[in-house]
């Protein structure tokens with residue numbers, strides 16, 4: 001075994017479609033993994049990702065994500081990230097709390113700037129100050145406006161999530177996840193439910209950091225035209241002080257239901273001139289893990305066929321039914337270990353609530369029985385192929401887009417069957433493969449789908465919601481205004 005700066009090379013692969021050579025390493029001392037993409041892109045990208053399964057809905061992962069950037073060992077500034085953004089050439093600077101992980105991505109076209117940013121990021125995640133003041137400021141604290149007035153809650157994340165939970169779509173997503181994946185971490189709200197955030201203690205925040213922000217629980221990503229050997233040397237300097245530990249962060253799979261589950265909840269509807277508030281109805285399927293690239297592409301194409309265009313059969317049937325005002329549901333979502341498909345309608349009159357689920361099942365049933373028109377499949381294949389080849393990430397750094405795509409399977413250590421055999425297999429936590437067709441309520445994987453614009457505020461919310469379409473055993477969820 002050849003060791004370079006503390007890393008052993010697990011596998012190397014040419015990625016023609018990304019004009020890159022990919023090398024997957026493991027840090028021998030700590031077990032941290034490094035995916036190193038070597039290419040000519042001067043928009044260099046770096047990211048460190050920890051599996052952070054939330055134990056509850058207190059928002060501990062989200063509050064920690066905010067808090068690590070409130071001062072660290074080398075950078076005791078109150079807001080080093082904001083200071084950085086002012087003087088940096090960064091093309092992307094942010095941190096993202098997802099339902100089972102926390103990611104710290106950054107990109108820059110200037111080499112020295114890139115190294116400076118990485119230094120701040122790694123110091124923040126491994127050595128944050130995490131003072132009680134920070135916990136109270138970013139998490140929650142009591143406030144009283146005047147003598148004898150009632151105590152109020154305040155806090156950056158508390159307020160952010162109060163804002164988020166005022167959106168019916170976010171509340172619908174939260175209830176859908178609880179209904180669909182009740183036995184997993186996805187039944188908790190990683191961002192924090194404002195009702196639960198005040199249950200979080202300072203000690204629990206510090207313990208969450210100690211438990212999960214460890215090199216043995218880290219995946220590190222590098223991309224661009226910087227010196228690949230320097231990546232190993234630099235990172236070894238950060239990782240070497242740690243010993244390897246066993247981190248209990250594996251994400252369990254949701255067992256299949258034996259029959260659909262339904263639930264109904266209320267939301268606070270905006271005042272609308274006395275008009276009766278309307279309902280959201282959403283049907284959700286839990287698919288499988290995506291352990292084969294073809295399955296992933298197949299699901300993307302199928303989603304496009306079903307609901308990707310105004311002429312798509314599921315989309316059109318829902319809209320034409322006039323049972324509701326607009327599409328509801330995120331379509332195919334791959335940010336859980338098992339993929340999810342959801343479809344439905346918003347703006348549904350109370351009298352029509354029970355008609356939406358049968359309509360969706362009729363459309364899917366007919367497509368399953370009669371088959372999908374070949375020209376529609378071809379059109380979708382062309383659309384998806386064009387998008388993939390064009391790989392237009394807009395202003396979002398291309399390197400970080402590749403990190404997003406890689407991190408799901410990587411995070412769950414699902415070996416890619418389409419790649420050459422690794423020199424040594426990564427540890428497999430994969431459960432037995434599930435069946436594949438959406439119509440049979442079945443398979444898929446995890447990665448981020450939502451382009452994230454470069455900004456400093458928290459992106460958790462946007463990563464859960466797409467503008468339009470489609471969660472395990474077909475559970476439909478009428479969602480009525482309170």
Ligand SMILES: [Zn+2]
Pocket residue numbers: 062066157160457458459460
């Ligand atoms: Zn936030």
